[in-house]
Amino acid sequence: MRECRSISICLRERDDWLKVNLGGIVPLSTVDWLGRAALVVFLRGCPLRCPHCHNQRLQTGESRVAFHVIASRIVAQVKGTRSAARTPVPLSMQIDLDDASQRASSKPFVDAFVLSGGEPLHQPDACARLFRLAKSLHLATGLETSGYYPDRLERLLEMNLVDKVFLDLKTALVETDYERATGSSGAAVFVRESLDICCKQGVALDTRSTVFPEMPSGPQLAEVAEMLLELKAKYPENRLESLILQQGHAREGEPWFEPVSLEAMQEMAGAFRTGIKVQVRAAPKIKWTN
Numbered sequence: 001m002r003e004c005r006s007i008s009i010c011l012r013e014r015d016d017w018l019k020v021n022l023g024g025i026v027p028l029s030t031v032d033w034l035g036r037a038a039l040v041v042f043l044r045g046c047p048l049r050c051p052h053c054h055n056q057r058l059q060t061g062e063s064r065v066a067f068h069v070i071a072s073r074i075v076a077q078v079k080g081t082r083s084a085a086r087t088p089v090p091l092s093m094q095i096d097l098d099d100a101s102q103r104a105s106s107k108p109f110v111d112a113f114v115l116s117g118g119e120p121l122h123q124p125d126a127c128a129r130l131f132r133l134a135k136s137l138h139l140a141t142g143l144e145t146s147g148y149y150p151d152r153l154e155r156l157l158e159m160n161l162v163d164k165v166f167l168d169l170k171t172a173l174v175e176t177d178y179e180r181a182t183g184s185s186g187a188a189v190f191v192r193e194s195l196d197i198c199c200k201q202g203v204a205l206d207t208r209s210t211v212f213p214e215m216p217s218g219p220q221l222a223e224v225a226e227m228l229l230e231l232k233a234k235y236p237e238n239r240l241e242s243l244i245l246q247q248g249h250a251r252e253g254e255p256w257f258e259p260v261s262l263e264a265m266q267e268m269a270g271a272f273r274t275g276i277k278v279q280v281r282a283a284p285k286i287k288w289t290n
């Protein structure tokens, strides 16, 4: 009964004006939030220009979709309904309230909802609305962010809409280094502010650094680890779970380069002072045969 009511709250918003600049929806991902089966919504738009960005097509552009259409697709994917079709369906068919209570009692396959991008906080209203919808579906909510919008992040956390933050740390938070890693100026100070906010508010937090051959280097990563240790000491209420080092690869259209090996990343992590959980991840080597 409770769930049915919360779904209907979302439905009442279907005539709303809000249009979301949508990048895409991945119905099931097990890599964005390890240990969970997540539905991931990618929002378009990002203020940064990281040279190896794998989602370049989401940095700019317009593909506005009415909120109720996206909401309908999310409910359909989570609970299962005919409106799971990718093409827009007539408004009257988008969510059937009679079916909703039945679906609400079924065990959903996905148990988490992740907003990614682009930079999702580029569209703060869409983030809040989508997270509210996910909460009404009893999904755990995760936000993948560059940390560029600390004020917007803080507001979402104050509204208790985010269960876990995945924050990218491109390199040490030194402005010149960060400028090189993001192709944009002024980001380092915002990222630091976002980190402080997450630790202060005690939201579950994973930080991620993608390691490319030219950056971040071992010493830069050691600086990142040191900063995280300082934050842990400064905010005892923090729930900083880990620093993830992930292997960076050439993006589509970029000249190929040899990724930093798993062993080299493990060696970098081995030089960090203890006190922080470090995970090292590399894509499996694929051997192509004709």
Ligand code: SF4
Pocket: 046, 047, 048, 049, 050, 052, 053, 054, 055, 056, 059, 117, 118, 119, 146, 182
């Ligand atoms: S922050 Fe993410 S989406 Fe934005 S340019 Fe960098 S890698 Fe791409």
